[in-house]
Each structure stands twice: as C-alpha cells, then as structure tokens.
Amino acid sequence: MNTAFASLYQSDFTPTESERRLSAAAERYIAETEAYDxxxxxxxxxxxxxxxxxxxxxxxxxxxxxxxxxxLCTQHPEFTRKQILREVSKAESRGLSL
Known part of the structure; x- marks a missing residue:
C-alpha cells in the first residue's frame, strides 16, 4: 500500500485519559440503571x-x-451533563447495555 496514503488516512486511535474516564462513567451508569430496572x-x-x-x-x-x-454529574464535574448523556447514548448504541 502507498505509504503516503497510509500516513494520511490510516492511524491507530488511542483514547485520551479523559475519554476513557467519560466512557467508563457512561458504562457504569448503564450498568447501574439496568441493574435497578x-x-x-x-x-x-x-x-x-x-x-x-x-x-x-x-x-x-x-x-x-x-x-x-x-x-454521575456530581462525581465527574470535569464533564458536562450533555457530554455524559452523549457518551451514554454512544455506549448504548454500541450494545454495552446488560
């Protein structure tokens, strides 16, 4: 494959620490609410x-x-409610609900 193409359009995605914390919080929300439900x-x-x-x-x-x-919003003041809700929606669409 052309290395110029690969360097422009192919890369490894590595989530930041903040993205990992947000994703973990969303997954915990889904797990907790489903367990209660x-x-x-x-x-x-x-x-x-x-x-x-x-x-x-x-x-x-x-x-x-x-x-x-x-x-969750109180425990993670670094994220807005909108960011958390968006991440919960993404996690649910990926099928992370129990």
Missing amino acids: RTVCTGPIKHGAIMPANAHEHSLANRNAMRAMDR
Whole structure:
C-alpha cells in the first residue's frame, strides 16, 4: 500500500485519559440503571434491556435514572451533563447495555 496514503488516512486511535474516564462513567451508569430496572420492572426484555410493565414501574425507573445521572454529574464535574448523556447514548448504541 502507498505509504503516503497510509500516513494520511490510516492511524491507530488511542483514547485520551479523559475519554476513557467519560466512557467508563457512561458504562457504569448503564450498568447501574439496568441493574435497578431489573429489580423493579416486570415487562419484557427488548434489545437486552428490561422494560417496565406499567406506569408505576416506568416512574420508578425514570426516577432512579435521573438520580443516577445527577450522582454521575456530581462525581465527574470535569464533564458536562450533555457530554455524559452523549457518551451514554454512544455506549448504548454500541450494545454495552446488560
């Protein structure tokens, strides 16, 4: 392969320490919220995540998710809520939910 092409368009991606911390925080959020959801929800499992069967279960899951996000934002003030939410979304799309 042409070395000029390779040097311009191919490289090894190495995440920074900050990116690794953000990713780990997002993965922890997903794991914690899913673990809680599995204790209160009785609905079907879709795409690897349990679903609430009724409004009460939905309310419990949402309240826990908001508290978990607040706790995560407090523990990681170096990241904005928007950055954390974006990373959670990326992690979920990669299939990191339990």
